[in-house]
Amino acid sequence: MPSADHIRRVAERYGELLTAHDADGVASLYAEEAIVEDPAGNAPLVGKSEILAFYRGAIERARPERVAVTGPVRILADGMTAAVPLQSRSTRDGRLVAVDIIDVFTFDDGGLITSMRAYWGPENVNPA
Amino acid sequence: MPSADHIRRVAERYGELLTAHDADGVASLYAEEAIVEDPAGNAPLVGKSEILAFYRGAIERARPERVAVTGPVRILADGMTAAVPLQSRSTRDGRLVAVDIIDVFTFDDGGLITSMRAYWGPENVNPA
Numbered sequence: 001m002p003s004a005d006h007i008r009r010v011a012e013r014y015g016e017l018l019t020a021h022d023a024d025g026v027a028s029l030y031a032e033e034a035i036v037e038d039p040a041g042n043a044p045l046v047g048k049s050e051i052l053a054f055y056r057g058a059i060e061r062a063r064p065e066r067v068a069v070t071g072p073v074r075i076l077a078d079g080m081t082a083a084v085p086l087q088s089r090s091t092r093d094g095r096l097v098a099v100d101i102i103d104v105f106t107f108d109d110g111g112l113i114t115s116m117r118a119y120w121g122p123e124n125v126n127p128a
Numbered sequence: 129m130p131s132a133d134h135i136r137r138v139a140e141r142y143g144e145l146l147t148a149h150d151a152d153g154v155a156s157l158y159a160e161e162a163i164v165e166d167p168a169g170n171a172p173l174v175g176k177s178e179i180l181a182f183y184r185g186a187i188e189r190a191r192p193e194r195v196a197v198t199g200p201v202r203i204l205a206d207g208m209t210a211a212v213p214l215q216s217r218s219t220r221d222g223r224l225v226a227v228d229i230i231d232v233f234t235f236d237d238g239g240l241i242t243s244m245r246a247y248w249g250p251e252n253v254n255p256a
Contacts, residue, residue, distance in 0.1 A: 004251045041204055071199060071213060072228040074247040076169055083230040083247035085199055085213050100200040102211040102230055104247065119202040119211035119232065123132045 001079035002111035008073050010105070010113065011084045018067040018088070023055040031112035038118035040104075062090040070100075081106050089128050098128035129207035130239035136201050138241065139212045139233070146195040146216070149187045155180040159240035166246035168232075190218040198228075209234050217256050226256035 002010075010029055017025035027048055030036075036045040036054060045054050071085040081104065088099045101120040108114050130138075138157055145153035155176055158164075164173040164182060173182050199213040209232065216227045229248040236242050 039204055040209065041206060072252060074228060074230045075249045075251045076167055076247060077249040078169060079249075081168065081247070083211070083232075085230070100202060102202045102213070104211075104232070119204060119209070121203045121205040121207075123203045124200060 001109060002107050004075050004079065006111045007075055007079070007082045007105075007107065010107075010111065011069050011073050011082065011086075011103075014084075014103075015067040015069055015086060018055075018059065018064050021059045021063070023052055023059050026055045027052040029113050030116075031108050031110075031114045034113055035115045038116065039121060040117040040119050062088070062092070064088050064090040065096070079107075092125075096128040097125055100124045100126075129237060130235050132203050132207065134239045135203055135207070135210050135233075135235065138235075138239065139197050139201050139210065139214075139231075142212075142231075143195040143197055143214060146183075146187065146192050149191070151180055151183040151187050154183045157241050158244075159236050159238075159242045162241055163243045164245075166244065167249060168245040168247050190216070190220070192216050192218040193224070207235075220253075224256040225253055228252045228254075 014029060030048055030051050032048055034051060036051050045051050067086060067088045069084060070087045074083040084103045086101045086103060099120055101118055104117045105113050106115045142157060158176055158179055160176055162179060164179050173179050195214060195216045197212060198215045202211040212231045214229045214231060227248055229246055232245045233241050234243045
């Protein structure tokens with residue numbers, strides 16, 4: 001199983017790569033057959049090419065200024081699942097907004113992300 | 129669907145009732161057939177009497193000093209699911225410890241909790 005340090009590094013890296021507008025970098029954190037639901041409840045994206053297209057679109061639309069981990073990464077005892085509080089700051093319609101998100105990630109033994117579900121909604125989009 | 133304000137109030141109340149060692153109060157936030165996984169991945173507790181017994185035991189063991197919401201409650205657009213960052217401070221083996229948790233709750237139309245999954249592990253239990 002991946003170490004807790006590895007999981008925390010992946011969470012930090014996820015934010016850094018989004019901040020750098022590096023969709024390929026973000027996609028490289030995922031396993032080949034990974035699943036993404038963002039927000040949770042949306043139709044799941046399956047596989048790396050759908051996931052890459054999703055992050056390309058999201059970065060293109062939101063042009064995030066800063067995406068960062070905002071609190072302790074919660075890691076289950078099995079070491080394969082983590083819940084990560086994040087904030088994404090970006091400009092929407094010319095206004096700086098902050099979106100508070102909690103992402104739940106699962107990992108494979110190699111430390112790649114096998115799934116991500118993002119918990120956030122309209123209540124979590126606020127002026128920054 | 130329950131309002132965002134209701135969901136935030138339930139999250140705050142959940143912490144207050146645990147702080148008050150009021151297991152019956154906590155159980156009263158749940159629907160009759162609710163499911164609890166604490167931590168996530170554990171065998172689910174099903175129904176209010178199992179849930180009440182679980183909280184009685186947890187309060188008896190940990191005697192929490194303070195359980196509180198530590199950041200924005202993330203609420204999905206459907207208004208039926210929320211992810212809540214919490215910290216529980218309690219005494220274990222004579223030492224004050226803080227446990228950082230993220231609870232994912234679902235709700236019914238009446239605003240009762242229908243499920244709770246708690247994300248935390250040994251990495252999240254630290255000296256307070």
